[in-house]
Amino acid sequence: MTAELWVLNNGYIGDRVASTVTLLRDGDTLAVVDPGMVADRQQILAPLRELGVDPDDITDVIFSHHHPDHTINAALFRNARYHDHWAYYVNDEWVSRDAEGFALTDTIRLIRTPGHTAEDITTLVDTADGLVALTHVWWHSGGPAHDPKATDSDALTASRARVLALRPSLVVPGHGAAFVPDENTPR
Template sequence: MHQTMLAAVAFAFLSLPGLARPAPDDNKVTVLTEGYVRPIEGREFVPGKSADGARKVAGTVVLVQGKDTTLVADPGMVTDRQVILDTLKKQGVSPEQVTHVFISHHHPDHTVNIALFPNAEVVDFWGRYRGDLWQDHPDGYEVAPGIEVLRTPGHTDEDASLVVKTADGTYVLTHLWWFPDMTPVQDPLASSQSDLDKHREKILGIADWIIPGHGKMFKNPQKQ
């Protein structure tokens, strides 16, 4: 009886609103490809600024694994789509086993290879999609335990960040920053620089590790 009462009290305590729960031990984050944006000499670097602009672009593609979840984030532009498949295979995952695809925003360099994963539910900033079913979801939507979608507009109005809690800390995949040196400070494509700055501060208060849109993962400088 005593143990039963203790268990009941513990459950009630952990159920209090806003109380942090232990990080899901099953969650794991693996960077499959490190992205980049590279200028081409003599061509316009920023998209849409001239008729003959061109640049080399690849997105950072990430694998998130949980107890019952296999998620690929931002399967966008790479030199060849086989790069994504090969790196996924090294992790022992087939395209058919992927349960979810998360996209941080709707730019093609982060979305063009979504169809590699035929059984996946696609999740973006405001909805989830499978077959012909489009279901809305709120800000803070939990894809799986410890895997959460936060709306973080700024780079575009449709931006979201994926927050993954693990036993090793909290990882955030986001396009609030392009590169691991946290540049460009002023995003040349920003739909709202003020929104971008506001959400950067929010993520810096959450993340232990940040995975930017076009580069390798880096430690949150405010937590070093």
């Protein structure tokens, strides 16, 4: 079994900032990762419509971390449970659990990858094309080599090594287009 993945919005960072927003489908599970800042909410909603997905059909929302540029549009998905590093949330229920090793499905799971923040998580997705890592350990394919906003540079280096050791066929970074990791990927 494999999941399907669509990048709804390629993020960017500079004078303005937008998160990379991704849709995952595995059976009845429809998950959106990092529904954060975009120039217009239609950059999230229009691709969903094109895929035949109503925002109310989203079952899960995953936050790589709690910065507003990755979370601000979470309320678009009012029927979802929301996942972060230490719990998931449904309506007024807080269900404590560690993200490390938590599986939404057989093909979608979470791991801890601190560095940018102490609470960062990476979403790992088994697809027909191989393992995909949705992560903020890189902002884009070029890194940056040294994250100027990192709360712990040593932890970030270890998290990058951990993700690369999994040999993902594709990385979906926090603020850029998906890329294939290679020898030039910042460590």
